Amino acid sequence: MSLDKxxxxxxxxAAMTDAGFLTPKEVQLKTMSRILGGQDVIAVGPEGIGKTTTYVLATLMKLKYAFEEAPRALILVPDAEHVAEVIAQFNLLxxxxxxxxxxxxxSGSIDAQMNELTDGVDIIVAVPDRARALYLKLALNTNKIQMFIVDNAELIVKKGLxxxxxxxxxxxxxxxxxxxxEVLHDKLNHMLNPFMKFPAVIEIQELGEKEAEVHQQLLYQVPNFRTKLNLLTLLxxxxxxxxxVxxxxxxxxxxxxxYxxxxxxNEGEISIYRPLFFDDAGFDDIQDFKNIAEARVLIVANEGLQDLDISGIPFVIHMELPEQKETLIKRIVKHGDEEVVAITFSTDIELIEVRKIEHAVGELMQVMDLPDDLKVVDPASAKTKKKKTTEEEDEASDRGAAFHEKKASNVKNYNYSAGTKAKMTYKNKKGLS
Structure with missing residues (x-):
């Protein structure tokens, strides 16, 4: 497909061709006309799909000419590394x-930055907190801003900016x-709702090549760690x-x-792998856990953990996502005919890592409905409440402009509880009727 599109x-x-970009990316095809047409846009997609190139091209195309009295494009990114990457892309094109x-x-001198802005710039690429400081010092004039761009918005939320x-x-x-x-979730929507004007939400799902078979993956999305504890206890x-498990x-x-x-x-039912304290029930050898029928749940810390043989264990739950996605991926890759159900708990912030894992294995996790009797902890009030009823969800349906409905492929058409779903899967594995 030609760049003329x-x-x-x-x-x-010509600049794109010289830089080696010979065909447009999917994100460019789906967003460029909307951006050039002036519509607010939320583009959701994994790293590496061409998001930066898209808005750099759109900015250069829309501004057309330079040297006005105030900046006309403000691009906010999470950190200095991203600032350098975006500047390099502008220099390229x-x-x-x-x-x-x-x-x-x-990291730069704020006085030097103030002087640079007052001397005149057309496009500013900045981290949010320093941009705000310059704005409060009246060095950053936002009156002429035509394009307000936020890149890697999920990381900006993660940093609390x-x-x-x-x-x-x-x-x-x-x-x-x-x-x-990379992801769109409630915390991000909360940031966007005050200023987005009926945006077009465009999702790009590009999964990597599927290089190995993985076990069945289930994903539970919860608001916080306390709710994770409640969900684990319930399941x-x-x-x-x-x-x-x-x-x-x-x-x-x-x-x-x-723990x-x-x-x-039940004595010995729950235990820790190599516990910190002698009075906590635990095992130093995972084979002992496998051999004792009464030992049902083993809690394992990734901290300082060497390779662990979890073969023969039918349920693997990642209550927290490890720092390296490869750690989790290694545990969910199939070996032989063994069937395992791999369950992941994720907060909004951790969804970034979930998407990276999905992209790496070339397969999406199946999003599960939260059990009706789960006690969800409200982080604002620190009070425990049950999951919303259908009527309450209807009343809350009038959300901000950044909210969008799930894709049809993600909508549940069954009404099984988490326990029933797991039980059905487990019975099928064992060949039970």
Missing amino acids: LKLSKPLV NRNKTFRIAGIDS QLPVVELANSAQKSQHIIFT LGDAEVFDK VVFVNTKLTAQTV KNFNHV
């Missing part, structure tokens, strides 16, 4: 060097808003289904927290 100027097409582009991060983004967006009242993110309360967490202290959260009605 993007309807770019001849100089930009801005062949005539007509635009004055400033890179602003938190939502307030500077919202304040700057609201100050640039006449601008078009363009958001690029593992069904001893008939979950008769042998390994639960992975990241630290030994977390492993102890999870103490259980009621421990």
Whole structure:
């Protein structure tokens, strides 16, 4: 497919060709006309699909000429590394060097940055907190901003930089808003809702090549760690289904927290792999856990963990995502005919890592409905409440403009509880009717 489909100027097409971009990316085909048309856009897709190139091209195309009295494009990114990457992409495609582009991060002298902005720039690439500081010092004039762009928005939320983004967006009242993110979740929507104007939400799902078969993967999305504890207790309360389970967490202290959260009605039923404290039930050898029928749940910390043979264990739960996605992937790859159900718990912030895992294995996790009797902890009030009823969800359906409905492929057409679903899977594995 030709670059002509993007309807770019001849100089930009020539710059793209010289840079080795011979065909347009899917994200460019789906978003470019909307961006050039002035619509607010939220583009959701994994790393490496061409998001940065898309908005760099759109910015150079829309601004057309340089040297006005105030900046006309403000691009917010999570950190100095991303600032450098975006500036490099502008330098690659801005062949005539007509635009004055400033890179602003938190490590530079704020006085020098103030002088640079007051001397005149057309495009600013900045981290949110430093951009806000310059705005409050009256060095950053947002009155002429035409394009307000947030890249890697999910990382900005993860860093807790939502307030500077919202304040700057609201100050640039006449601008078009363009958001690029790997995931879209409630916390991100909460940041976007105050300033997005009926955006087009465009999702790009590009999975990597499937190089190995993996076990069945189930995903539970929950708001916080406390709710994870409640969900784990609820699921593992069904001893008939979950008769042998390994639960992975990241630290030994977390492993102890999870252990103490259980009621421990049956002696030796719940244990820790190599516990920190002698009075906690535990095993130093996983083979001992496998051999003892009464030992049903083993909590394992990733901290300092060497290779662990979890073969023969039918349920593997990742209550926390390990720092390296390869750690989890290694545990879910199929070996022989063994059938395992791999369950992952994820908060909104952890969804970034979930998407990276899905992209790496070339397969999406199956999103599960939360059990009706799950006690969901409200992080704002720290009070425990049950999952919303259908009527309550209907009342809350009038959400912000950034909210979008699930794709048809993600909508559930069954009404099984988590326990029933797991039980059906487990019985099928054992050849039971």
